[in-house]
Amino acid sequence: MTVFARDPRSPFTLVPNSMQAFGQRRARHDWILTGSALALALVGAVLVWAATRSTQEAAGANPNAFLYRHLINMGIAAALGVAACRFDARLLRLFGPAVYCASLVGLLAVFAIGTTVNGAHAWIRLGGGVELQPSEFMKLGLVVGMAGMFAQRARERSDPTPRTSDILIALGLIAVPLGLVMLEPDLGSAMVLAAASFGVLITAGVPARWTVGLLVLAVLVAVLAVKTGMLAQYQLQRFEVFANPARDPQGAAYNVTQAHIAIANGGLFGRGLFHGPQTEGGYVPEQQTDFIFSVAGEEFGLVGGLAIIALFGVLCWRGMLIARRADRAGQLIAAGIVCWFAFQAFQNVGMNLGLMPVTGLPLPFVSYGGSSMFAQALAIGLLQAVRRAAIE
Amino acid sequence: MTRRPVPARRFGIIISLVASMVLTLVARLYYVQVLDPNKPRQTAGVLHDGDVVVPAPRGLIVDAQGRVLVDDRAIHVIEVDRDRLLELPDKGASVLRRLGVLLNRNPVQVAKEITPCSPTVPAPCWVGEPYQPVPVATSPPMSAVLTISEHRELYPGVTVLTRSQRHYPDRTLAAHVLGYASAVTQTDKRSNPSLTDADLIGVSGLEEQYDAALRGADGKRVVRLSPQGYPVADGPSTAAQQGLTLVTSIDARLQALTQKALITQIRALRKQGKPATSGSVVIMAPQTGRVLAVASWPTYDPQLFVGGISAKAYRALTAPGANDPLLSRAIAGQYAPGSTFKLITSSSLVMHHEISLDGRYPCPGSVSIDGRVKTNFESESFGGPISLEDALGYSCDTFFYEPAAAEYYADQRRIDEGEQPREWLQHMAASYGVGTSPGIDLPAAEQATGSYADRETRLARWRANRKTYCAEAKRGYPDVANPTDRAYMTELAAENCTDGWRYRAGDNADMSIGQGETTLSPLQLAIAYSALVNGGRLWEPRIGWALERPDGSVAKTIKPVVRRTVPVSAKVRDYIMKSLSFSRGWAVSGAFAYLNSPYRNQLGGKTGTAEVFGRQDTAWLATWGPVYRTAAGQPRAKLVMVGMIEQGGIGAFGAGPMEKQIWDGIFGVESKRVLSGEGPAATVPHVRTDGQ
Known part of the structure; x- marks a missing residue:
């Protein structure tokens, strides 16, 4: 692996560095954070393989195709992550708006040239079988953009306490991508965006009356959306199914029911790799993406499921450690990323376990899918960059 | 850059939120995997089962001697197993190409037809189960069948099967009674979920009436499927249960003779210039209530309906000029019975003491009822007063007009005095079954009720x-x-x-001679005359005799039902029978065609010549015979025959010769007897269909 170092004169020029330099940088790198992300991705590789090999084989395709593509995605993600590590976090404040705007452009592009997958118009087809989901990058873009804004304005005033104007700008920054994602419609991503920005707002010291007020507003909007039919039919159905899965076992509740069967029959230690009848039979739709946790639940049992949850716990813990030591912008970024990961993991595992309604969200690092893994790798890299900036 | 410590509680909020999420997930996971007392059961075996329907052969319909009226004929069906084709290196393209040449079809089209339907695969596509082989040709050319069987290596995944198809070997023989069976529709499936596409459903005649018994029970072949739905092994199978055999009381030879006589008569009448648009004959056994022959002309070939009738053929059958060949005139048609109705009129007048058996009453050439002149046929007069015996024999109309009118006036007087009218004639008609469905074992919609005015x-x-x-x-x-x-x-x-x-006196007079609004189906008239010659029993007749299992044993005997005994004394019935006996020769109009027949003395019968406005007369003849006496000395007849020709003219000449041809066959005059005796078969034949 080639190790890159940043040329201090330019944050984007990468030059090869010596092994000695690597050794010195080691202390500044949180290997536990990287390790837990890598571990999740590797577990994901095994689970994606288990979820797809038998159905692939039956369809006459290469049983390992998904495994290979997952591993390739990991490689690309690693490269992106390493690149993000090299970024000078102290400049984030300045680059925040650019990152935010670039993400927003991607999101807007969906409406011009996007394609529809599973009812959501959320993808851009790049050709050659490569598809990007800009809303994944928007999560990172929003966190960085908000953090940059708060930090910049605090620095200009030399007062970290956000003013009402700051908060209103922040709300504007949130509202635009949130609205666009809702239009796709991608409810899951919208919820994650909301959770991540909530983390940033709290960390920024926004008064409780704002945060609580926003929560109340969110609930009201949700109620209104359901009442006025703003949600797509399939989204409403998913909520109804969430409330009562037995109602429509062949339709919208099918995924939930099948995933529940898989996990419930995993028991303490699972049925063993490639031995889960529910998984190997291909009964759980979208199992390599949204329902990847059910593979772990069935084939590795309680132990496997707990291990994944624990890895996320470690990830969040390390993220919060970084946030604690970081500067103003770094704090906001780290807290936002932790909230993003935590909420997305909770939402995904929760829907596998029947705790949360079904929204099309991948389990971070574990699920099959390039865009989300790339965005998350960039986020991990960014956390490392923030950590390094704090130590330096 | 200045670093200001963020209050710890802000991180605290996030940390506690994250921690609570982790704890929630852990708790839920533990519950789902370990604690949950109602864990969902794992239904996904590595294998699961798919069902392939094995259609049951439909039961035969046979005649009273066990001769086949309807059977199942084996036909070839070519089926393609798409899964097998997809396993081939070229995904079956070459096989489909060869098959296309063989069947003279476009292989691309065949490929579309065998692809299971899905949201992304529009029609034409296979609507059945994805693992089930798809039939691509029914009754293909023999050359195709042989080629596929001989060169299996060239046609992997292609199989030739034999399936059974309904077959009416004698074409129009008893077509209206047998009816036909056709493919199951979506509506049928909704009303009976156990039906499958492979089944046939009777939609007319006996095929409809006994559909459930004839259909049998479809078998099932279980195919073990991989979790992805690919067949890997054969599971248990249940054999199809063949439908029961329906033995009918129809005698195929008598039926054939009847149909022949009907057509011969219609052709002869047409040569004489009569329109003779349609006709029918019913023969039943009055002692048992079973029907031996039902002929109706024009007729049709039920085979046309097998596998779905073509639009062209259906249009031809239903075209205005086709004269409705699907209508069973004998059972579903109703016509003015003319003088054949005098059986009922005589019964009523005598039983209600309006005339007496030993009295004599006038039979003038014409009478005036209510100011309207009503005449005898061709205004014939028989001079002085005559007995009922002669009035029936000569078929004098005016004889009946007067008492019918008198009955009417008596009723009017009753009404004037605030009483209910008796309407004896109407009640007697109802007692003989006029105005009620005859209740034969055919679909209700295929039976006329007849009518009268009151x-x-x-x-x-x-x-x-x-x-x-x-x-x-x-x-x-x-x-x-x-x-x-x-x-x-x-x-x-x-x-x-x-x-x-x-309601006028003239109406009652019209009814007395079977005119006006009085109508009957030929079957109803046969039932009425059966009551005359069987001791008064009014049957709900049956065509079905027994339902038999494949081994020939009787699963169920179908019994005609006595609806009632007509309120006519034995003395009166015997009198009417004697009056109409052909032994009286010229004195009985019905006997005209039989004067030289050796069996003349064994028959009796009543003619009818019914006037229909704007058309020529309907010719009727109801006959019975051979007459025998019971141990108690009462006269009975073994068979009753009713013939009717629309626009056929005078009953004696329009229907008489036709029935003579049939009676000749029954009595074996100048030919072999069509029945084994001079009456119906006595015991039900046992028909084995299991090949033993």
Whole structure:
């Protein structure tokens, strides 16, 4: 692996560095954070393989195709992550708006040239079988953009306490991508965006009356959306199914029911790799993406499921450690990323376990899918960059 | 850059939120995997089962001697197993190409037809189970069948199967009674979920009436499927249960003779210039209530309906000029019975003491009823008063007019005195089954009820139609070309408009000779005459005799039902029988065709020549025989035959020769006897269909 170092004169020029330099940088790198992300991705590789090999084989395709593509995605993600590590976090404040705007452009592009997958118009087809989901990058873009804004304005005033104007700008920054994602419609991503920005707002010291007020507003909007039919039919159905899965076992509740069967029959230690009848039979739709946790639940049992949850716990813990030591912008970024990961993991595992309604969200690092893994790798890299900036 | 410590509680909020999420997930996971007392059961075996329907052969319909009327014929079906094709290196393209050449079809089209339907695969596509082989050709050319069987290596995944198809070997023989079976529709499946596409459903005649018994139970072959739905092994299978055999009391040879005689008569009448548009014959056994032959002309070939009738053939059958060949005149048609109705009139008049058996009553050439002149046939007069015996034999109409009119006036007097009218003639008609479905074992919609007029129905109909009558009287039928007809119809409409509610003496007189609004189906007349010659029992007749299992054992005997005994004393019945015996020669109009027949003395019968407005007369003849006596000395007959030719003219000549041809066959005159005896078969034949 080639190790890159940043040329201090330019944050984007990468030059090869010596092994000695690597050794010195080691202390500044949180290997536990990287390790837990890598571990999740590797577990994901095994689970994606288990979820797809038998159905692939039956369809006459290469049983390992998904495994290979997952591993390739990991490689690309690693490269992106390493690149993000090299970024000078102290400049984030300045680059925040650019990152935010670039993400927003991607999101807007969906409406011009996007394609529809599973009812959501959320993808851009790049050709050659490569598809990007800009809303994944928007999560990172929003966190960085908000953090940059708060930090910049605090620095200009030399007062970290956000003013009402700051908060209103922040709300504007949130509202635009949130609205666009809702239009796709991608409810899951919208919820994650909301959770991540909530983390940033709290960390920024926004008064409780704002945060609580926003929560109340969110609930009201949700109620209104359901009442006025703003949600797509399939989204409403998913909520109804969430409330009562037995109602429509062949339709919208099918995924939930099948995933529940898989996990419930995993028991303490699972049925063993490639031995889960529910998984190997291909009964759980979208199992390599949204329902990847059910593979772990069935084939590795309680132990496997707990291990994944624990890895996320470690990830969040390390993220919060970084946030604690970081500067103003770094704090906001780290807290936002932790909230993003935590909420997305909770939402995904929760829907596998029947705790949360079904929204099309991948389990971070574990699920099959390039865009989300790339965005998350960039986020991990960014956390490392923030950590390094704090130590330096 | 200045670093200001963020208050710890802000991180605290996030940390506690994250921690609570982790704890929630851990708790839920533990519950789902370990604690949950109602864990969902794992239904996904590595294998699961798919069902392939094995259609049951439909039961045969046989005649009273066990001769086949309807059977199942083996036909070839070519099926393609798409999964096998997809395993081939070229995904079956070459096989489909070869198959296309063989069947003279476009292989691309065949490929589409065998692809299971899905949201992304539009029609034409396979709507059945994805693992089930798809039939691509039914009754293909023999060359294709042989090629595929001989060169299996060239046609992997292609199989030739034999399936059974309904077959009516004698084409039009008893077509109206047998009916036909056709493919199951979506509507049928909704009303009976156990039906499958492979089944046939009877939609007319006996095929419909005994559908459930004939259909049998489909078998099932279980195919073990991989979790992805690919067949990997054969599971248990249940054999199809063949439908029961329906043994009928129809005698195929008598039926064939009857149909032949009917057509011969119609052709002869047409040569004489009569329209003879349609006709029918019913033969039943009055002692058992079973039907031996039912002929109706014009007729059709039920085979046309097998596998779905072509639009062209259906149009031909239902075209206006086709004269409705699907209609069973014998059972579903109803016609004015003319003088054959005098059986009922005589029964009523004598039983209600309006005339007596030893009295003599006038039979003038014409009588005036209610100011209208009613005449005998060709205004024939028989001089002085005559007995009922001669009135029946010569078929004198005026003989019956007077007492019928008298009965009417008596009823009117009763009404004037505030009493109910008795309407004896109407009640006797009802007792003989007129106005009620005969209750034969055919679909209810295929049985006519017959009709007669009385005061109540007349009033009700007038109330319902008065406006139309009055409007028509005003308009005066401008589109009717014939001025005489136009004048008559206008007058009738005007009368109906003002007086249509009124039941008149003339109506009662008309009814007494089977005219006016009196109608009957030939079957109903046969049932009525059966009651005359069987001791008064009015049957709900049956065509089905027994349902038999494949081994020939009887699963169920189908028994005709005695609906009632007609309220006519044995003395009166015997008198009428004797009056109409052909042994009286010229004295009985029905005997004209039989004067030289050696069996003449064993028959009796009544003619009918029914006038129909705007058409030529309907020819009727109801005969019975051979006559025998019971141990108690009462006369009985083994068979009753009713023949009817629409626009066939005088009964004795329009229907007489036709029935003579059939009786000749029954008595074996100048030919072999068509029945084994001179009557119906006594015991049900046992028909094995299991090949033992």
